[in-house]
Amino acid sequence: MQKKDLYKIVGKNIQKQRLIQGYTQETFAELMGVSWSYVSKIEAGILNLSLGKILEIADYLNIEVDLLL
Secondary structure, eight states: OOHHHHHHHHHHHHHHHHHTTTTOOOHHHHTTTOOHHHHHHTTTSSOOOOHHHHHHHHHHHTGGGGGGG
């Protein structure tokens, strides 16, 4: 498996958890203090997220980080 595939998996898991919690990309972006396009790029697997950023996103979603990996 290539790194880009892992980023896509993490992005899809973030999207899934965001939707479960009822956030739109726009409302989740506001919560995180970023643009909606940044959230879109995360969910598409375009951005290379650090472990720290993944942990931060898990905190915003109030979930365990393993749900995103």
